[in-house]
Amino acid sequence: MSIENRKLTLLFQREKQDVSANDILAALAGGEDIALNQCIVTGALDINRLLDPGEKFQMSALSITQASEQKTLTLTQSIVFDKCTFEENIVFSGPWDDKDSLSVEFKKDVIFNSSQFSGQARFRNAVFRGTAGFDGCVFGGVVTFNNAAIHGDAKFRTAVFNGYCLFGGTVFKDSARFTNTHFVKGANFSHVKFFSQTDFDGVYSSSRAVPTFDSIFFARKKYGYDESFWRFAKQSAQEAGHYRLAGDCFYNERCANLRKKSLGPDYDSLSLAGKIARAISAVRLLPELVFGKMLFGYGERPVRVVFAGALIIFVCAFFYAQPGAVHFRGPVIKESFLQGLYFSTITFTTLGYGDLYPAADAFHRGLSMIEAVAGSCMMALFVISLAKRFSRG
Numbered sequence: 001m002s003i004e005n006r007k008l009t010l011l012f013q014r015e016k017q018d019v020s021a022n023d024i025l026a027a028l029a030g031g032e033d034i035a036l037n038q039c040i041v042t043g044a045l046d047i048n049r050l051l052d053p054g055e056k057f058q059m060s061a062l063s064i065t066q067a068s069e070q071k072t073l074t075l076t077q078s079i080v081f082d083k084c085t086f087e088e089n090i091v092f093s094g095p096w097d098d099k100d101s102l103s104v105e106f107k108k109d110v111i112f113n114s115s116q117f118s119g120q121a122r123f124r125n126a127v128f129r130g131t132a133g134f135d136g137c138v139f140g141g142v143v144t145f146n147n148a149a150i151h152g153d154a155k156f157r158t159a160v161f162n163g164y165c166l167f168g169g170t171v172f173k174d175s176a177r178f179t180n181t182h183f184v185k186g187a188n189f190s191h192v193k194f195f196s197q198t199d200f201d202g203v204y205s206s207s208r209a210v211p212t213f214d215s216i217f218f219a220r221k222k223y224g225y226d227e228s229f230w231r232f233a234k235q236s237a238q239e240a241g242h243y244r245l246a247g248d249c250f251y252n253e254r255c256a257n258l259r260k261k262s263l264g265p266d267y268d269s270l271s272l273a274g275k276i277a278r279a280i281s282a283v284r285l286l287p288e289l290v291f292g293k294m295l296f297g298y299g300e301r302p303v304r305v306v307f308a309g310a311l312i313i314f315v316c317a318f319f320y321a322q323p324g325a326v327h328f329r330g331p332v333i334k335e336s337f338l339q340g341l342y343f344s345t346i347t348f349t350t351l352g353y354g355d356l357y358p359a360a361d362a363f364h365r366g367l368s369m370i371e372a373v374a375g376s377c378m379m380a381l382f383v384i385s386l387a388k389r390f391s392r393g
Helices: 004-010 023-029 047-051 096-101 227-240 245-264 273-297 302-320 337-346 364-391
Strands: 011-015 018-020 032-036 039-040 063-067 070-075 079-082 102-106 326-328 356-358
Touching: 004 326, 011 023, 011 079, 018 023, 023 032, 023 039, 032 227, 039 245, 047 070, 047 102, 063 102, 063 245, 227 245, 245 273, 302 364, 337 356, 356 364
Parallel strands: 011 032, 018 039, 032 079, 070 102
Antiparallel strands: 063 070, 326 356
């Protein structure tokens, strides 16, 4: 048989037909490339049937290895389901009663673009060596990618998840794109690791379901790649009435935005001169870094303002407690730290009873002026922080 004819025999290609899951499983077992376009897949596409001796599939083209209590089934062919409809469950993982017993490894690209899944779609423990393409898909049931590893691009743009979506423990080695994705019943991103660019712009949840994201990890966090995810989480928490969580997500979003503005996603591709120029231009962000983030906490950390104010009061009190630093209008009282603390407090709050005033030298007058201005600003910041937190929603 010629090489060209052999290639033809290793291609399972259908268009606008009803295709049984049995035929697809047989093609997978035979190592054939899958290329289906606008087809309807009937029956449950369950990869576990290939491991059932009673099914009697020809398994010579498959690689199955055993490690501890988990089997790894390797599919070396490319798999394309373009605009297909799956009438029942599609399973590329272990059965529900033994979920971690099987890991399916896809050596090449796996594409399901614009397909519809009427039942469950399960890819738990799957390993995608190439692209995992699910752009425009509509999932009718539960979707599981728990503990999966996607080494190529992960594409879930404009997808609709009508059932609960589980990404817990998934590792995204390359870009993860969820642009304009719709999570109807929520999603679980706990312990997910993003090692490259992430895009959650336009992602939303329509049922007030807040995504869970315990121990989520962004390897390129310093470039601000996590900004769009925190925006999505913030909006979901806001609509669900979880205002404290929404505030925390807003803080993370603003921090990511600051990092993005200071370095930018293209920082690694810049020349040395470009990186130096970017660092110099980032100096303009110092006010936002010091006052917006570190001091004000973008309005979500009012306690920071309290501690900063207390620090200013005590530091200034040390200088006011020195001999001759403060004068008394009434009977002379011995200088002490308590007197310095008293004068520092009324100066910070701009209260000013008039019983004490600073020494007539540039240092002490300048210090009292600076403290009074700082006190006025920080009290305003504190009020704004409280109002922001308690008026949300």
